[in-house]
Amino acid sequence: MSSSSTTPSYTAVLRTRHACRTFGAALLGRLSYGMVSLSLVLAVKESTGSYAVAGTVMALFALTSVFLSPTRAGLVDRYGPRRALLPMATAYALLLTGLAFATWWPEASGVLLGLLAAPAGACTPPLGPVMRTLWSDLLPDRRLLQRAYSLDSVAEELLFVAGPLLVGLLVQIAAPSAGLAVSAVLVLTGTLALVTSPAARAWTVREKAPAGPAGSSGEPVLRGNPGLRQAITVSAAVGICLGAFELLVIAFTDAHHEPQAVAWVLAALCGGSAIGGLVYGALPWRASNRLRLVFLTVPLGLTLAAAGGSPHPYVLIVWAALGGLFIAPAITTAYLIADECADPANRTRAGAWVNTAFNAGSAGATAATGLLVGRLPLWLCFALAAVPVVLSAATAVRRAGRPAADTAARPEPESERAPDGERQAAVVS
Known part of the structure; x- marks a missing residue:
C-alpha cells in the first residue's frame, strides 16, 4: 500500500x-x-x-x-x-x-x-x-x-x-x-x-530474518540491535521522569497550599506535549532519529529539573508546558527508531518493547519518588527525576555517528530522497 x-x-x-x-x-x-x-x-x-x-x-x-x-x-x-x-x-x-x-x-x-x-x-x-x-x-x-x-x-x-x-x-x-x-x-x-x-x-505474516543487527526471532530481537536498545532506554528514562514528575507536582502544590493547581500543571504538560508532537511531525528533519533523540531528551530533562525551583505553582505551570513540548516528539522518535531497526517479522514486538519500557519506568519511578518525598528537598527530587533522561541521551551521542545504528530495516523509499535544498517546510493540516 x-x-x-x-x-x-x-x-x-x-x-x-x-x-x-x-x-x-x-x-x-x-x-x-x-x-x-x-x-x-x-x-x-x-x-x-x-x-x-x-x-x-x-x-x-x-x-x-x-x-x-x-x-x-x-x-x-x-x-x-x-x-x-x-x-x-x-x-x-x-x-x-x-x-x-x-x-x-x-x-x-x-x-x-x-x-x-x-x-x-x-x-x-x-x-x-x-x-x-x-x-x-x-x-x-x-x-x-x-x-x-x-x-x-x-x-x-x-x-x-x-x-x-x-x-x-x-x-x-x-x-x-x-x-x-x-x-x-x-x-x-x-x-x-x-x-x-x-x-x-492485508497484513501478511512476515518471515523471520536471521539473527543479526536487524533483529531476529524471539527475545534476540534486542540482541545486536543498539538502535532498538537506545529507543527502549530513552523511553524508560522518559517514563521515569514523567512518573516522578506527576507525584512531585502533587507534593509541590500541597507544600504551597494550592492543591487545585495540580490539574492545571498536568493539563499544561499534556497540552505542551500535544503541541510539540504536532509541530515535530510537521517539520522535515535532516538529522538522524538517534541524533534527534539527544536534542529532545536533554531539554526535556533540564526543563523539568528547573521546574523544581519554581517559587509558586503557577510558575510551575509554565515550566510544565515548556517541558511538555518535548515529550511526544521524544516518544515518537523512539517508535520511529524501533520501526527502523526491527526486521519485518518483529516490528510490532519492537514497538511494544518501547511502550513497555515507558510504562515500567513510570510505575517504578512513582513508587521510588513516594519514598523520597519528605526525606529530600523537593527541588532535589525534581533534579534527581531528570537525571535518567539526561543520562539516556549519552547512548545516542555515543553511537550517533555509527551508520549501522541508523540503518533502516528496509531501503529508504525513492519518494523520501531529495537533493539538498529541495525539502520544504511542512504545513500542519
Whole structure:
C-alpha cells in the first residue's frame, strides 16, 4: 500500500487509503485504556471499602499488562492481527465484564477481584503497537510515517486525558463498575473494527530474518540491535521522569497550599506535549532519529529539573508546558527508531518493547519518588527525576555517528530522497 499523496502534511496521512477507518478503530479501542485504570480503582474501592485492596488489584492488572506486552505483540507478529487480537480482546472484555459484575455488589472478595484482574491485564490487546505497524505498512514514505507516528502519539495522549474525564462523568449517573463495562465494550468494538479493516486484512505474516543487527526471532530481537536498545532506554528514562514528575507536582502544590493547581500543571504538560508532537511531525528533519533523540531528551530533562525551583505553582505551570513540548516528539522518535531497526517479522514486538519500557519506568519511578518525598528537598527530587533522561541521551551521542545504528530495516523509499535544498517546510493540516 502507498500513501495517496507525497505532500508532507497531516492531511496527506489521513487521506491515505484506509487510514482513517483503521486509525479510528484503533483509537476507539484504545479509549478503553484511558478509562480502565481509574474505573478499576474506583469500582474496587466502592465495593470493598479498602484503598489497600484497590491498590493491590490495580497493581496486579498493571503488572501483567505492562510486562507481558512484548509477548502479546509477538503473537500478533507471528499470527497476524485477525488471529491474535480477537481472542485477546474477547478474553479481556469478558474479564472486565466479570470485574464489573463482581464490583457491582458490596463486600466483594479481594481474592476474586485479583484473580480476575491479573489475567485481564495479561490479555490486554496491543492496539497501539499494532496500529504503528499498520502505519508503517500504509505509509512507506518515511516523511509521512513521521507525521503519522506524531499524530498517533498526540491522539493517544489526548485519550488518556479524555478517559478519566469520561469516567468522572459516568460515575455521576452510574456506579463506578459501569466504567469497566464501558471499557469492555469499547475495546471489543474497536478491535473488531480494526481487524476487519482492509489494512489489517492485508497484513501478511512476515518471515523471520536471521539473527543479526536487524533483529531476529524471539527475545534476540534486542540482541545486536543498539538502535532498538537506545529507543527502549530513552523511553524508560522518559517514563521515569514523567512518573516522578506527576507525584512531585502533587507534593509541590500541597507544600504551597494550592492543591487545585495540580490539574492545571498536568493539563499544561499534556497540552505542551500535544503541541510539540504536532509541530515535530510537521517539520522535515535532516538529522538522524538517534541524533534527534539527544536534542529532545536533554531539554526535556533540564526543563523539568528547573521546574523544581519554581517559587509558586503557577510558575510551575509554565515550566510544565515548556517541558511538555518535548515529550511526544521524544516518544515518537523512539517508535520511529524501533520501526527502523526491527526486521519485518518483529516490528510490532519492537514497538511494544518501547511502550513497555515507558510504562515500567513510570510505575517504578512513582513508587521510588513516594519514598523520597519528605526525606529530600523537593527541588532535589525534581533534579534527581531528570537525571535518567539526561543520562539516556549519552547512548545516542555515543553511537550517533555509527551508520549501522541508523540503518533502516528496509531501503529508504525513492519518494523520501531529495537533493539538498529541495525539502520544504511542512504545513500542519
